[in-house]
Structures are given as C-alpha cells and as structure tokens.
Amino acid sequence: xxxxxxxxxxxxxxxxxxxxxxxxxxxxxxxxxxxxxxxxxxxxxxxxxxxxxxxxxxxxxxxxxxxxxxxxxxxxxxxxxxxxxxxxxxxxxxxxxxxxxxxxxxxxxxxxxxxxxxxxxxxxxxxxxxxxxxxxxxxxxxxxxxxxxxxxxxxxxxxxxxxxxxxxxxxxxxxxxxxxxxxxxxxxxxxxxxxxxxxxxxxxxxxxxxxxxxxxxxxxxxxxxxxxxxxxxxxxxxxxxxxxxxxxxxxxxxxxxxxxxxxxxxxxxxxxxxxxxxxxxxxxxxxxxxxxxxxxxxxxxxxxxxxxxxxxxxxxxxxxxxxxxxxxxxxxxxxxxxxxxxxxxxxxxxxxxxxxxxxxxxxxxxxxxxxxxxxxxxxxxxxxxxxxxxxxxxxxxxxxxxxxxxxxxxxxxxxxxxxxxxxxxxxxxxxxxxxxxxxxxxxxxxxxxxxxxxxxxxxxxxxxxxxxxxxxxxxxxxxxxxxxxxxxxxxxxxxxxxxxxxxxxxxxxxxxxxxxxxxxxxxxxxxxxxxxxxxx
Amino acid sequence: xxxxxxxxxxxxxxxxxxxxxxxxxxxxxxxxxxxxxxxxxxxxxxxxxxxxxxxxxxxxxxxxxxxxxxxxxxxxxxxxxxxxxxxxxxxxxxxxxxxxxxxxxxxxxxxxxxxxxxxxxxxxx
Numbered sequence: 001x002x003x004x005x006x007x008x009x010x011x012x013x014x015x016x017x018x019x020x021x022x023x024x025x026x027x028x029x030x031x032x033x034x035x036x037x038x039x040x041x042x043x044x045x046x047x048x049x050x051x052x053x054x055x056x057x058x059x060x061x062x063x064x065x066x067x068x069x070x071x072x073x074x075x076x077x078x079x080x081x082x083x084x085x086x087x088x089x090x091x092x093x094x095x096x097x098x099x100x101x102x103x104x105x106x107x108x109x110x111x112x113x114x115x116x117x118x119x120x121x122x123x124x125x126x127x128x129x130x131x132x133x134x135x136x137x138x139x140x141x142x143x144x145x146x147x148x149x150x151x152x153x154x155x156x157x158x159x160x161x162x163x164x165x166x167x168x169x170x171x172x173x174x175x176x177x178x179x180x181x182x183x184x185x186x187x188x189x190x191x192x193x194x195x196x197x198x199x200x201x202x203x204x205x206x207x208x209x210x211x212x213x214x215x216x217x218x219x220x221x222x223x224x225x226x227x228x229x230x231x232x233x234x235x236x237x238x239x240x241x242x243x244x245x246x247x248x249x250x251x252x253x254x255x256x257x258x259x260x261x262x263x264x265x266x267x268x269x270x271x272x273x274x275x276x277x278x279x280x281x282x283x284x285x286x287x288x289x290x291x292x293x294x295x296x297x298x299x300x301x302x303x304x305x306x307x308x309x310x311x312x313x314x315x316x317x318x319x320x321x322x323x324x325x326x327x328x329x330x331x332x333x334x335x336x337x338x339x340x341x342x343x344x345x346x347x348x349x350x351x352x353x354x355x356x357x358x359x360x361x362x363x364x365x366x367x368x369x370x371x372x373x374x375x376x377x378x379x380x381x382x383x384x385x386x387x388x389x390x391x392x393x394x395x396x397x398x399x400x401x402x403x404x405x406x407x408x409x410x411x412x413x414x415x416x417x418x419x420x421x422x423x424x425x426x427x428x429x430x431x432x433x434x435x436x437x438x439x440x441x442x443x444x445x446x447x448x449x450x451x452x453x454x455x456x457x458x459x460x461x462x463x464x465x466x467x468x469x470x471x472x473x474x475x476x477x478x479x480x481x482x483x484x485x486x487x488x489x490x491x492x493x494x495x496x497x498x499x500x501x502x503x504x505x506x507x508x509x510x511x512x513x514x515x516x517x518x519x520x521x522x523x524x525x526x527x528x529x530x531x532x533x534x535x536x
Numbered sequence: 537x538x539x540x541x542x543x544x545x546x547x548x549x550x551x552x553x554x555x556x557x558x559x560x561x562x563x564x565x566x567x568x569x570x571x572x573x574x575x576x577x578x579x580x581x582x583x584x585x586x587x588x589x590x591x592x593x594x595x596x597x598x599x600x601x602x603x604x605x606x607x608x609x610x611x612x613x614x615x616x617x618x619x620x621x622x623x624x625x626x627x628x629x630x631x632x633x634x635x636x637x638x639x640x641x642x643x644x645x646x647x648x649x650x651x652x653x654x655x656x657x658x659x660x661x
Contacts, residue, residue, distance in 0.1 A: 153612055160619045167626060179634040180648040183561065186627050190568060190620075191556070197575045197616060204609070205582030260649050319657035381657050453658065461658060 017086040027073055028082040028095045030066040031105055031148065034059060035141035042134040049128040053120050056133035060113040063140060067106040074102045075514075079521065079531035081150065089150075089532050090211040096150030096532055100352060100518030104279055105147040107356050110500070111271045111363045112140045114493030118367055119264045121484035127172050127262060135172075136268065139165035146276050150532060152200055152288075153210045155280065159193055159244070166273060169265045170257065181257030188253040192243030199236035202229070213532035216288045216525055224291075234292035237284050238299070244277030245333050248306035254330060255314065259322035259379075263370035266322060270329045271363035275355050278336045285340060286348060286522040293343055300341035305435040308334030312442035321369045321379040321454075324446060325362065328405055331439050332358040338436055339420050342427045348519035350419030353511055357412040357504065361404045364497035368398050371494065372454055374485055382461045384454040395455040397498050402447035404501045407440040412504035415512065541581045548574035561631045561641040568627065572620035576613045583609025 038059030045052045074080060074097055083092040116136060123132045142162025149155050170182045204210055206229060207218045219230075239250070246254040254274070258266050285293040293300070311331025318324035332354065339351025371394065373379055375387055388395045404411035417440060424433035457463070484490055504511050521528055548570055555567030583606045591607040593600050635641050638648055 153615075157615065157619070160623075164623065164626070167630075171630065174633070176637045177649040179630065179637050180646050182630055183627075183634045183643075183646065184649075186623075186630060187564060187568065190623050190627065191571070194568075194571050194575050194620075198578060201575065201579035201582045201609075201612075204579070204612070205584075256649050317656065319655055380655075382655065449657065 015088055015091055017083060017088055021082060021086075024073060025080065025082050027066065027070045028080060028097050028148065031063055031070065031109065031144035032141050034063045034066055035137050035144060038063070039134050039138035039141060042137055043131070046129065046131060046134065049125045052128055052133050053116065056137055057113065057116040059137055060109065060116045060140070063109045063144070064106070064113050067102070067109045067144070070097060071099075071102040071106050074099055075517075079527045081531045090209045090214040093154050094150040094211055094213075094532055095148050096213065096528065097148050098518065098521045098528055098531075099514055100279070100282065100521060101147040103352070103514045103518060104275070104355065104359075105144045107359050108143050108147070108272050108275075109140060111359055111497070112136060112143075112268065114363065114367070114496055115264050115268045115271075117493045118267065118370070118490055120489040121487070122262055122264045122370060122490075123172075130172055131168060132172055132262075132265075135165045135168040139169065139268070139272075141165075143272050143276060147279060150212050151210055152203065152212055152215065152284075155283075156193065156196055156200055159196065159276070159280075162273070162276065163189055163193065166269065169268070170261050172262060172265065175260070178260045181260035185253045185257035188243060188250070192240050192250075195236050195240035195243070199233045199240060202233045202236070206230070206233070211532065212283065212288055213525075213529045217529060217533075219289060219291070222291075230289065230292055231295060234285070234289055234296060237289075238281070238296065241277045241281045241284070242303065245274045245281065245337075246277075246307075246330050247303050247333055247337055248310050248330075249303075251307070251310065251330050251333075255323055255326045258326040258329070259320060263322070263366060263373065266325075267363045267366035267370070270325065270366050271359045274329060274333055275336075275359055278333065278340075278351070278355055281337075281340055282348070282351065282522060286343065287525050287528065290343075290523075293340070297341055297343060300337060301429055301432050304334050304337035304341050305432060306334075307331070307337060308435045308439035310334075312439040312446070315446040316442060319381045321372065321381065321384075321450065322366070324381075324450065325365050325369060328365070328443060328446070329358075329362050331443060332362065332405075334439060335417065335420055335436055338424060338432050341432065342420075342423045342429060344423050344427060345516070345519045345523050346419055347423035347427070348522060349512070349515040350416045350423055352515035352518045353419065353508075354413075354416035356511060356515070357404070357416055357501075360497050360500050360504075361401060361413065364494060364501065365401050365405060367490070367494050367497070368394075368401055371485065371490055372398075374490070376454075381450065381453045385457045385459040385461070385463060386455075388455040389458075395451075397494065398455060399451055400498055400501065402444075402451050404505070406444040406447055408444065410502075410505045412501045412508075412511075414505060415508040416515075537585050537587070538581055541577065541585065545574055545578045545581060548577065559642050559644055561635070561643060561646075564643070565624070565627055565631055569620075569624050572616070572624065576616050576620075579612050579616065580609050583612075 042052055042056050045055055079098045081094055081096045083094050085092055139162050142158050145158035146155055167186055171178055207215050243250045258269055308331055311327050311334055314327030315324050335354050336351045339347040376384055404413045407413040407417040421433045421436050552567045552571035552574055555563050558564055586605040589604045591604045638646055
C-alpha cells in the first residue's frame, strides 16, 4: 500500500500555502506580535521601575501605529486573511481582519497608550515592580488577538489571555476590597469562558470545523438555521458573552470589582473588557449564526432594555464616583445589545459606533475621576465640591465627558444613539427605542448631579450657599496626591481622549463610514468568506 | 461509547453546578474545577470517539490509510486543561488571600467592596 502514495506525487496545494507571505500581510499578526514581545521585554525589566514605563509606552505607541497601518490596509484591500504555518483554512488557524476588527483594535490600542501615560503618575514603584506594565501590554495582546482572529477556538484562547492579565492588574496593591472584588470578578468570568468553551465544543461536534468563515458557510447551507442543537449553542454563547459584556442578569461582577483597583486599571477595564464581549456577540450572532440571532431577537431586546435600565438606575443610586461610572458602563452595553437585537445594517453600525464611543468615553471618565480624587482626596459625592474654582478647564472637560456619555450633541455619544433609536423605531421595536432614550435621560441626571456636586457647588456637604472653600484648604486635604497633577502625564491622555470625543462628535462622517463598513461586512459576509477561502 | 461518556459528562455538570451554588468559596472552587473537567470531556466526546487507532500515519505515506482517531479534540482539550489549571491555581491562592483578609469564606458575608449600609447620594441640590 505504500507504493500508492509517494511524497513527490502529493499535491500540497489543497492543504498548504507554499508561497511566502507578502511582507505587508505580516501587519495582520503584527499587533499581537508587538504586544507579546513588548510584554516579554517589560517583564524582563520588571525590577527597573524607571525604564519600564518608557519601554511599555514605546511598545504601546508602536502598537497604535501598527493598528493604524492595518486599518489603512483593510480599508484599501477589503478583508485580509493570514493563516498560521501556511496551512490553508479550515486546517490552520486563520487571522481574518475586517473593518470592524481593525477599527476596534486601533481604538483599543489608543486607549491603552493613554492608560500607559496615565499610569506613570498613578502606579507607584510597588505597582510597577508587581508588573502593571507587562500586564497592560499583555492584556493588549489578548484584546487585539480577540479582535483579529478568524478562528473560534483561537478567540477563546485570546479571551483567556486577556482574562489572566486582567486578574493580575485587578489584584495589584493587594488591598482588602480588591481581593473581595477580584474573587467575584474571577469566579464569574471563569464560569463565563467555560460556557463559551462548551458552545465551541458543540459547534465543533456539529460542523467539524472551528474556522469562523467555514462555520458561517456550513451554517448558511443548513435547511433549518435555528434547530434545537443550534439554538442550544446560541443560548450558551449568548450567556457566555453576556457575562463578559456585563448584560443585565449576569452583570453583578462589574459593580463589585471595577471600583476596587488602581484608577488607571479601572479605566482600562471599563474601556476594553466589556466591549470584547460585545464584539464576540456581533461576530458570532451576526456573521456566523444569523438564523439564531433572528430566533433570539426578542430575548436580546428584553436583555437590552433591562440592561439599559439597570445601568441608569444603578448610576442614580450611587454616591461613589467610580461605582456610578461602573453602572454607566453597563448602560452602554445595553445600547450595543439593542443594536444587535434589531440586527439591521443601520442598527449594527450604530452598535459598532457606540462601542468605539464607549471605549473612549468610559476610559476618559475614569481617568477624570482619578484626577478628581487627586485634587480632593475622595470619590464620595458627599465630600466633593468646589473643583470648578480650582480648575475651570478641567471642569469644562468633565462636562464634555458627561454630555458625551449621556448621548447629548455635539459629542460622540449622540450619533450612535441617533442611529440606534432610528433603527429600533424603523424595526417596530418602539419599547427598545424608548428604553435607549430614557436611559440617556437618566444618565444625564446622574452625570449632571456629579458635575453639580463635585464642581459647581462651593465645597463639600455643609458648606453654606454662596461661600466657597479656598484652594489652599483643599490642597491640604489632597496631601501628596496632588503632586501628580503638576506634570503632563495625567492631562495628556485625558486631553487626547476628550479631543477624540469632540472630533467624532463634530466630524462623525469618518467613524460613520467605518462602522457602516463593519456592519455591512457582518450582514453581507461575502467579502469575509472570500478572503478566507478565495473564489466564491 | 459516546452515550456512556455523555451521561458521565452530564453527571459532572450536575455535580459542578451543585457545588457552585454553595455559599462556601472552597466548594465553589471545587465546582469550578469539576466544571473544567466536564467541559473538557464534552469537547472530547464532541470530536467523536474512535478506539485503539492512534492518529499515526505510517512512514513513507502522506495520508492515513484507514479510519483513525480524531487528534484535534485532544489538542483543544490539552489547551483548555492548561488554561483551566492555571486559572484554578490562581483562584485558589486568591480565595485563600481573600479569606485571610476578609476573615470569612461565606460569599454572603464578603461585603468589603460593596458595603451593606452604603450611604445614598445626597438628595436635592
């Protein structure tokens, strides 16, 4: 039998790509490579706490550049694919980058770069020695990998990479509330990824493949795209990613943990982690399992409404600034889920735009609340006050952020909400549209109250009307913490993010076009499939 | 073969869910450990079971000549085992540290991050 097959006669072309990869296509894996190498280098420099931030920021800047180049190339060439080891799909692991993945990856890396700068002030020598910067850069490997991969098991692996880095960042400092919060965060997120893994195992059992494009093709060839087995898988995925994204019934880990770590860690988490869950929902339910999404659309809408309400009412009931912001993260997730529930191109582009907006604005708000704490030594609304007199420009920036997160014009939160509400009403889901509007209204009240208490009134609770606490007294409260406000390290990242919010608010065309391209690529995945398999 | 293992997987899931519903952190962690094993076995069963034919291609050949066991689930399970093992180790240490600091392993009493009598925000302007 050996004579039938000799190695010379075998045609590899069906299974292997023997051509060398084009130099420009290395961009596809470059974000992951840069982050992994950067993380390793930072880990080696762990003891050198002065050089470490510089190196990390250098690598994060490089990551922004690489992601920018990748986005340009995707816009130029359409969806691009690279297979590991030259094994053609569905055999090898494929990285498939479309406009959605490249956009989110770019925005995420900009946010991480800003966090790297901000961390110079808020992360002290101990935090650096225990590895804040390596964790930050390795977290970006997980985030970018999740946005760029085209293989569903590989997506699980990137989820775990970002999860283990986030554990490390969450417990930096080893304080009592941190350990308490980290237990809840850790247990619930680990259970969530296990559900993801069960679903992936079942997908493999049904289709015999893990490549997303391959599954999408096989799914579209089925007669009944929402049969019992597929619905089971869909519900498992929905539960898993809803846990990651902190949607309503499974959101309790977020308000329990996001206010406990160092403020820059909270900022990164609030910006990035939940949005990776939303991205996975978009990818799985719109690209791979559109039939199941239609079957579950009412469930999605219900969860979206409840998430919007939980977030908004939760924010109203908090007097701790960071916990209030944690609930606003949840409210934002509700808006994105609303887009997935409606599922039209308009709604999906709204959801993608909202994800971009939410990444930027939530990080900026946490950074701003960190500055509030440095100025006055507390996060409690009862004890805040008089910051307007201390720094008018900062008060204005905070007001811009408050407007943006509430969805008021002319800032970046306005446009995606217009798209989402428009799409919800056009699809006949009036309740969903109303919930988005009501949640925005309640957010306006909550953020308006923060601004009035922390900035507008003269001083902490008990200060008589018309009087104000002088700057000298407040500085004494803040003690040594205010020293960080002298340099540009905390102001520059906040400025960059606020500038992006204002820019996307005044000039939304560019981001609208990107998110529309991303949404069209999900609804009409021919470009995605052709990029992986060619022809078609 | 598949039926028997499926029932076993179901039992594992039942045990792990029962343990995870407990108030004691240690029991929850044991539940998570069993959940990880249940998931791994379910992936294994999903890849279909073929006995006694290792996925080895004879020397000089490029493709297998007969039905062989599916090697891919083993690769997936190996990855998942490594990941769930490291996470479990981390969570064990974390739970122990939390027990040392907070002084309880009853999750209902772990209210340090979210105190029970949290003051409401100021009313009125």
